Amino acid sequence: MNFERFLDINIKDDNSFIVFKDNKILYEPELKTFLLDGKFLDIDFNNSTLIGIAKNNDTNIYGLDITKCSNNINIGYKDINELDTRHLLSILKPDEIVLMGRANQLLHWIKSNKYSGYSGELNKFDSKEQSLFCPTSSAMIYPSISPCVLAMVIRDDEILLARNNMFPKGLYSVLAGFVEVSESAEETVKREVLEEVSINVKNIKYFGSQPWPFPSQLMLGFTCEYDSGTIKVDEDEIAEAAWYKATDLPYVPPQTSLSGQLISSFVEDHS
Numbered sequence: 001m002n003f004e005r006f007l008d009i010n011i012k013d014d015n016s017f018i019v020f021k022d023n024k025i026l027y028e029p030e031l032k033t034f035l036l037d038g039k040f041l042d043i044d045f046n047n048s049t050l051i052g053i054a055k056n057n058d059t060n061i062y063g064l065d066i067t068k069c070s071n072n073i074n075i076g077y078k079d080i081n082e083l084d085t086r087h088l089l090s091i092l093k094p095d096e097i098v099l100m101g102r103a104n105q106l107l108h109w110i111k112s113n114k115y116s117g118y119s120g121e122l123n124k125f126d127s128k129e130q131s132l133f134c135p136t137s138s139a140m141i142y143p144s145i146s147p148c149v150l151a152m153v154i155r156d157d158e159i160l161l162a163r164n165n166m167f168p169k170g171l172y173s174v175l176a177g178f179v180e181v182s183e184s185a186e187e188t189v190k191r192e193v194l195e196e197v198s199i200n201v202k203n204i205k206y207f208g209s210q211p212w213p214f215p216s217q218l219m220l221g222f223t224c225e226y227d228s229g230t231i232k233v234d235e236d237e238i239a240e241a242a243w244y245k246a247t248d249l250p251y252v253p254p255q256t257s258l259s260g261q262l263i264s265s266f267v268e269d270h271s
Helices: 094-112 185-197 258-269
Strands: 002-006 014-021 024-027 035-037 049-056 059-065 081-084 124-126 131-133 146-155 158-164 175-178 200-212 217-228 238-245
Touching (some): 014 094, 049 094, 146 185, 146 258, 158 175, 185 200, 185 238, 200 258, 217 258
Parallel strands (some): 014 059, 146 217
Antiparallel strands (some): 002 049, 024 081, 049 059, 124 131, 146 158, 146 175, 158 238, 200 217
């Protein structure tokens, strides 16, 4: 499969669509897929947002947003459900998550950059650069990515887990925060942990990364050690935080997420 960005479409070609509606994704439960065949869909292209995201042999793959469409798109599938994208994270394979996320991110890019911030004109698409551009200034607009750190804080045989105010009740994870302008990722780890739970950390080590395109993040995972301080949550972002042993963890994210992988590595090291 080749990842590309393109806008052209021929309905006679073999086209597959990853379809979003009202921030949910259309999913065929019997076939267990979100990659829908264009031959079985009735698409109102005039009221949809479309972006080509990849080519797989002779098949073009598109991200499609039909939020503004009033017609029923399904004309050939037995059933299609509307599911929350995050719900699928626990059941999809890693390469499927990447494909679904790419569609979501590029749709966000094309919708949020319809007009040029330089001239106010409609942006155009450069097929060679696979980029939007301002017709007056010729400034290129590529998909933006926001780096975000995940900080797993360890104190002896305990891990610091917190429940963000946006999380469902009972779900805990490692701390997270966006990288600020002129700030290194390691500096972000120190700042975010101190701001959110009043803890100072040391021995920061890189763990791994994961695209998290909901809509445009790149997660950078780090491990670090407790240095000083007592937990005091900021209450604006963090509702609860506490130290947990590997044998007594609360409900945490699945291992398809980088935060889940970080927590899993802690459990493996302390079993």
